[in-house]
Amino acid sequence: MPETPLVDSFRRVHDNLRISVTDRCNIRCFYCMPETDVRFVARTEILGFEEIERFARIAVRLGINKLRVTGGEPLVRRDLDRLIARLSAIEGVRDLALTTNGVLLQELAGPLHAAGLRRLNVHIDTLDRERFRQITRRDDLARVLAGLEEAKRLGMRIKLNAVAVKNLVEPDIVPLARFARENGYELRYIEFMPLDAQNLWDRSKVLLADEIIEILTREVAPLTPVPDPDPRAPATEYEYADGGGRVGFIASVSRPFCLNCNRIRLTADGKLRYCLFAIEEDDVKSLMRSGATDGEIADFIRRNVSRKWEGHEINTVKFVAPPRPMYSIGG
Numbered sequence: 001m002p003e004t005p006l007v008d009s010f011r012r013v014h015d016n017l018r019i020s021v022t023d024r025c026n027i028r029c030f031y032c033m034p035e036t037d038v039r040f041v042a043r044t045e046i047l048g049f050e051e052i053e054r055f056a057r058i059a060v061r062l063g064i065n066k067l068r069v070t071g072g073e074p075l076v077r078r079d080l081d082r083l084i085a086r087l088s089a090i091e092g093v094r095d096l097a098l099t100t101n102g103v104l105l106q107e108l109a110g111p112l113h114a115a116g117l118r119r120l121n122v123h124i125d126t127l128d129r130e131r132f133r134q135i136t137r138r139d140d141l142a143r144v145l146a147g148l149e150e151a152k153r154l155g156m157r158i159k160l161n162a163v164a165v166k167n168l169v170e171p172d173i174v175p176l177a178r179f180a181r182e183n184g185y186e187l188r189y190i191e192f193m194p195l196d197a198q199n200l201w202d203r204s205k206v207l208l209a210d211e212i213i214e215i216l217t218r219e220v221a222p223l224t225p226v227p228d229p230d231p232r233a234p235a236t237e238y239e240y241a242d243g244g245g246r247v248g249f250i251a252s253v254s255r256p257f258c259l260n261c262n263r264i265r266l267t268a269d270g271k272l273r274y275c276l277f278a279i280e281e282d283d284v285k286s287l288m289r290s291g292a293t294d295g296e297i298a299d300f301i302r303r304n305v306s307r308k309w310e311g312h313e314i315n316t317v318k319f320v321a322p323p324r325p326m327y328s329i330g331g
Helices: 049-061 081-087 105-114 130-134 141-153 170-183 207-221 284-288 294-306
Strands: 014-018 066-070 095-100 119-123 157-164 186-191 223-225 236-240 245-250 262-266 269-275
Touching: 049 081, 049 262, 049 284, 049 294, 066 081, 081 095, 081 105, 081 207, 105 141, 105 245, 130 141, 141 157, 157 170, 170 186, 170 207, 186 207, 207 223, 207 245, 262 284, 262 294, 269 294, 284 294
Parallel strands: 014 066, 014 262, 066 095, 095 119, 119 157, 157 186, 186 245
Antiparallel strands: 223 236, 236 245, 262 269
């Protein structure tokens, strides 16, 4: 049994920890990173595997049972399979997943699977080579597709993530859906969020979930909401009426799910955040490196969660974009 559960002032119970292992990435998606002159954290400031494992173990004792490893691009972190083995061995972890752009997946899926990883979220916005190059500023679509094939061969459970930017990805909505259906992947469309490093976001550039649902219903198959959904899941899930699987929508802009949020985030440089859009964050790395006990770190985590705000307020004049871009926070 966990110690006192992580409950905030809005009575939300937290059981999901996102762990960023690096702010570096091997592609340059325009809605996330500049193409050049990207400022990364010094390597000495990045948490070591032992520090990450220690933090995760303490968090699990507080009721965390889901871990997701993110970046930047986590597969650029050397010997990542060693960390996966450490995390998968923690008693009480029910679900361990990793989010990746898939560029290095063909080479690393095997070691990660051997280390205990069974679930992946692979980011892919398009199956068109030229549009992939336009979005990512890299010509790596073939490598991503090869990585998906290898992970599928190993039996991993795979979800695809696609960012929905208006007046750009409309031609990709149906091909991606059909690709996912044919391969047994669950596709999740993510509304374009104000987390880019170049302040490109405005609401008019968001392709909304309802617009995508309309396209899929018209051109693929009718969609019906999944019965008895998990109220704390970030994605609203639908089933194809013809039995062709599921599709999800992370509609942070049009359908905020803040009141059901169960997630906290540990950045690669050791900052604890109670929200992806948080303006403030707490320095747990300094605490760990100064000799704090596990009990002191547990109290630190509880204090962070207790201060969690009601929500990000993207759709109000009160919204303030976080000072960090997405790649620096962790997906």
